[in-house]
Amino acid sequence: MTVLAITEHRRGDVRDVSYELVTAGRELADDLGTDLELAVIGGDVEGFAEDVNRDGVDTIYTVDEGEEFNHGVYTQAIEQLAAEVEPTALLMPNSVNGLDYAPAVAEGLDLPLVTDVVDFETNGNLEVTREQYGGKVETTYDIDADDYALTIRPAEWPKAEAAGDAAVEAFDADIDEGALGTTVNGFEEVGGGDVDITEADVLVSIGRGIDEEENLPLVEELADTLGATLSSSRPIVDNGWLPKNRQVGQSGKVVTPDVYIAIGISGAVQHVAGMKGADTIVAINTDPNAPIYDIADYGIVDDLFEVVPELIEEFGGEAPDL
Amino acid sequence: MKILVTVKEVAEVDDEFQISGLDIDEGSLEYDLNEWDDYAVEEAVQISEENDDVEVVTVTIGPERAEETVRMALAKGADRALRVWDDSLENAQFLDVESKADILAAVVEEEDPDFVLTGVQAGDDANGATGVALADRIGFEWAAVVNALDLDIEAGVASVHRELEGGIEELTDVELPSVLTIQTGINEPRYASLRGIRQAQRKPLDVHTLDDLGLDDSVVESPVERTSMYEPESEGDATLWEGSAEETAGELATFLRDKGVVEG
């Protein structure tokens, strides 16, 4: 019986979620009265094992196979390791790579899977909490099984900081190269260009509430009037209304301005990942239940098409006719 | 070549809503085609337009109401549709990832596609897991969170970009047959034309029960049970400015001036 957590790294660095997994994993291991064990798969496994050797970890298994993430290697290695250590709980990150292997591992090991978990509690069984309907509600689920797999939401648990003294053991996985049906050929960086929204002190950020491309001049004018920089949530970029380098969030940029004015943005977790570090967050959104209000410092629950023109005028600008 | 696209009718919640029991009250919900699946349908239709002899079949697990959503996919160019539903699905508390993967696997067995496209996630449940679970279940290769796709049918390889965090994309070759989970922004989903909507009415939309698929009720059983749904306590303590737009804009202006971030 143990809690087994799978760490994550990319291009030579351990990713933050690995340290969060240590915190969450220790919490769960304490609840269950078991050990916390980690797996480090691929890349500089010795170095990564040293990095994740934080307080609360009992054992770290290193699997020295490949450089970067390959889901075939991960799936095979984790299934073999699980067969050996027989984890009660298999913890994986709800990262993009987690999405690429966790469901396959759960399916392969025939474990029930709950993804994007934000909290858990033991009460005989394990009860987990997750969000639904775009973060408007939380739901709890009771897992009536001896063993189970969970993916945990990034940035939900604090990173484990204190050094630990876990035993590091090499695990000799038997990877069937012939069964690897994907080849990772490299990486590409996107979102470059002339504007760097991470440098801005004030961001006027627009979301799907703007409704149509024809309405964009309204927020462009606001940004101009305030001497601010325009950024956006993902759908605006997906629609091709603004270039990729304006996108705030998990797959865009992480910004930390003095003031972030979120206009017509609901505050989905992947958006919030990119802006929760802003000093002051102001939300303008018609929906009082929008999750953006959970992290906003100030808010105006009103129609942006009413408020933004008034704001432009306050600063002597002229709102465009839409 | 046959492409199977999984589509889900997702529920969107009104600004004001009620929870009744373990779910949001029907009256507070509106339904639409899942955003991610809209991109998956478009990707499949584009492949069928660019290549000869490509059939696009969509499948949904959902009640009769979901046919509206499915017709949407047909109107955008899918050739035919399947809907899986029966009493045991209707009575299930909810369908976990494993149940959905099992049901979709039975559809794959029946349809024998070369390529399966799903969305990265369903906007309402946000499991983000069904496509990859399905791939493992049916022994297909896969790639999750695909935001660019170049398909070489001859060579049997899909060259994809996987959108990782922080503006990094992974360039990966995936052997066919495979399941790809499609990310928004990969293409520009078309609007259904009037002609498309008319044609969609005549396209086949078959309903299968679990029994038709050779499955029994046990497929909906799950060790995972929903025990509560509630509105989260607001973690924040946002100051809400109230009044007319002029008044609230004035408050915000004062704040911005006081903070010294904006002059004038």
Ligand SMILES: Cc1cc2nc3c(=O)[nH]c(=O)nc-3n(C[C@H](O)[C@H](O)[C@H](O)COP(=O)(O)OP(=O)(O)OC[C@H]3O[C@@H](n4cnc5c(N)ncnc54)[C@H](O)[C@@H]3O)c2cc1C
């Ligand atoms: C793997 C992955 C990565 C992702 N990466 C990112 C990312 O980097 N960045 C990102 O932003 N998203 C990302 N997303 C998408 C994310 O899940 C949400 O879909 C997205 O953030 C929603 O954008 P939005 O808030 O603009 O739109 P919506 O969620 O549709 O919200 C629109 C808001 O506007 C409000 N509104 C409507 N009309 C008005 C009006 N007239 N006045 C005022 N308010 C109005 C509504 O009440 C609503 O709250 C990612 C998703 C996945 C699965």
Ligand SMILES: Nc1ncnc2c1ncn2[C@@H]1O[C@H](COP(=O)(O)O)[C@@H](O)[C@H]1O
């Ligand atoms: N009930 C369903 N019927 C058909 N496809 C589904 C269903 N639920 C999920 N899917 C597919 O799986 C994807 C991911 O959903 P999920 O794993 O639930 O977040 C969706 O984008 C759909 O393509």
